[in-house]
Amino acid sequence: MSCDKDENKKEVIVLSSEKKITSFAFKADLNEALNSNLQAEINEANKTIMVEFPFATDLSEIVPSIEISSKAILTPNTDIAQNFSSPVTYTVTAEDKSTQKYAVISKILPRTDYDILVELYNANIDNTLNWDIDDRTMTGWEGVQLTNENRVDVLDVTATNVRQFPESFSGLSALSRLTIKDNQLTEIPAEIFNTKSLTYLDAGSNSLENIPSEIKNLTSLLRLNLGGNNLGEFPVLVTEMTRLDQLYLGSNGITSIPAEIDDLINLKHLSLQDNQLDNLPEEIGNLNMLISLSVGGNNLIDLPSTIANLTDLTNLNCGYNYFEVMPLSVFSLSNLTDLVFWQNKIKEVPSDIKNLNFLKNLLLNSNIIESLPSEIGQLNNLELLMLDYNRITTLPTEIKNLENLGNLSCGDNLIAEFPLAVLQMKNLKSLKLKANKLSAIPIEIEGMTGLSALNIAYNYGLTSLPLEIGNMKNLLKLDLKGLQIPFIPKEICVLEDTGTQIIKGEDLSCEQ
Numbered sequence: 001m002s003c004d005k006d007e008n009k010k011e012v013i014v015l016s017s018e019k020k021i022t023s024f025a026f027k028a029d030l031n032e033a034l035n036s037n038l039q040a041e042i043n044e045a046n047k048t049i050m051v052e053f054p055f056a057t058d059l060s061e062i063v064p065s066i067e068i069s070s071k072a073i074l075t076p077n078t079d080i081a082q083n084f085s086s087p088v089t090y091t092v093t094a095e096d097k098s099t100q101k102y103a104v105i106s107k108i109l110p111r112t113d114y115d116i117l118v119e120l121y122n123a124n125i126d127n128t129l130n131w132d133i134d135d136r137t138m139t140g141w142e143g144v145q146l147t148n149e150n151r152v153d154v155l156d157v158t159a160t161n162v163r164q165f166p167e168s169f170s171g172l173s174a175l176s177r178l179t180i181k182d183n184q185l186t187e188i189p190a191e192i193f194n195t196k197s198l199t200y201l202d203a204g205s206n207s208l209e210n211i212p213s214e215i216k217n218l219t220s221l222l223r224l225n226l227g228g229n230n231l232g233e234f235p236v237l238v239t240e241m242t243r244l245d246q247l248y249l250g251s252n253g254i255t256s257i258p259a260e261i262d263d264l265i266n267l268k269h270l271s272l273q274d275n276q277l278d279n280l281p282e283e284i285g286n287l288n289m290l291i292s293l294s295v296g297g298n299n300l301i302d303l304p305s306t307i308a309n310l311t312d313l314t315n316l317n318c319g320y321n322y323f324e325v326m327p328l329s330v331f332s333l334s335n336l337t338d339l340v341f342w343q344n345k346i347k348e349v350p351s352d353i354k355n356l357n358f359l360k361n362l363l364l365n366s367n368i369i370e371s372l373p374s375e376i377g378q379l380n381n382l383e384l385l386m387l388d389y390n391r392i393t394t395l396p397t398e399i400k401n402l403e404n405l406g407n408l409s410c411g412d413n414l415i416a417e418f419p420l421a422v423l424q425m426k427n428l429k430s431l432k433l434k435a436n437k438l439s440a441i442p443i444e445i446e447g448m449t450g451l452s453a454l455n456i457a458y459n460y461g462l463t464s465l466p467l468e469i470g471n472m473k474n475l476l477k478l479d480l481k482g483l484q485i486p487f488i489p490k491e492i493c494v495l496e497d498t499g500t501q502i503i504k505g506e507d508l509s510c511e512q
Contacts, residue, residue: 015096018069071095119166170194211235262286285309308332354378377401395419458482467491481505
């Protein structure tokens with residue numbers, strides 16, 4: 001009997017030699033130290049595995065999630081926590097018992113802007129910041145604005161109980177604007193002074209009593225707000241910050257301004273309002289680039305003559321002081337667009353007012369002015385004229401020449417006759433003659449077709465109203481409170497049908 005040779009041949013089993021790590025990751029749901037999943041990079045040629053961890057990650061006990069070749073065995077196992085603060089070696093054993101080692105190398109990334117803000121958040125346990133610190137994008141964080149590269153550009157922590165700043169704060173190297181207002185700070189945190197990129201710092205409305213010399217380290221700073229604190233004195237060291245173009249020192253109880261103010265050669269906006277200043281130094285006239293100067297709310301009775309040198313000045317606020325006359329130096333400021341002298345003791349407006357050809361807003365309310373010069377009619381660009389709470393009895397006829405005037409407010413004066421010149425001001429939008437001595441309103445008032453607001457309230461001498469007011473279809477608001485008339489004629493009340501708000505008060509109603 002013959003036998004087939006193949007019947008005695010043994011079957012050869014080929015064992016797999018595959019021994020690769022095909023995926024190496026760390027999952028957040030398996031590791032409390034992580035906020036998100038991390039995928040490592042495998043270099044098959046070098047048999048290394050590189051993984052980058054966020055700053056400050058605790059690597060002492062991390063569980064990896066590892067995938068390997070089919071039929072291979074991994075040592076140590078994938079579900080065993082390891083200390084990845086130093087390289088960890090994994091061995092893959094193939095089915096054929098051959099082995100391959102991989103070195104897992106961890107790298108802790110440097111602090112990101114996110115990490116720094118989280119440290120700021122955690123340093124202030126009673127903060128009211130509206131931040132979701134689990135959101136690493138920071139896109140929804142209130143008061144935080146980012147650059148296109150996801151760097152923090154603007155940080156506003158106003159009234160959030162933020163008083164402690166971490167040492168790492170200077171790492172916000174793209175930060176340009178910082179607002180720390182209204183946090184009851186008694187000093188500016190020293191950590192801020194190393195933030196070299198800052199161009200704007202707002203530390204207003206705190207309880208600061210002094211400014212440390214380290215503020216000069218902010219060499220890029222252009223705008224500084226220290227208003228609403230308790231400084232008591234002008235911080236002279238600020239005059240060494242010659243790049244500043246905006247400086248706000250209002251409401252600090254400051255009693256004098258140093259001559260060194262003129263060292264701020266780039267200053268464009270200066271606010272010294274609501275202090276206790278009796279005078280200003282002559283040197284303030286050397287701030288040749290100044291555009292806006294606010295000295296309202298002080299004890300001033302005059303301005304230095306050198307103010308006339310501020311030829312670029314467009315906005316001057318001298319309200320709430322003790323001026324009895326408007327300083328002549330003001331009328332050399334030919335580029336002024338806004339001039340405020342309200343709440344003083346001014347008796348008259350000089351004819352030199354005509355020199356301010358670019359003036360748009362003139363606020364002279366709450367003085368003791370009895371009349372206006374005819375030259376006021378030469379202010380061709382004037383848009384707002386406020387004269388309330390004075391002693392004015394008449395308006396000059398030349399006021400009709402103010403073709404751009406949109407708002408004329410003459411309430412609480414002594415005007416007895418409706419100023420007929422006003423009837424010719426076709427572009428006037430708002431006219432306030434409240435609480436004067438008017439006894440009649442001319443029927444020609446209906447010709448003021450551009451008027452949207454008319455206030456003739458509390459003129460107790462008015463016993464009737466012209467029915468022609470009812471033809472003023474563009475009126476949006478008509479104030480008649482306190483008039484001594486029995487009722488508002490129905491011809492006027494009809495304006496309510498087209499949207500006019502008629503303010504009547506409690507004792508006045510429409511004719512039935």
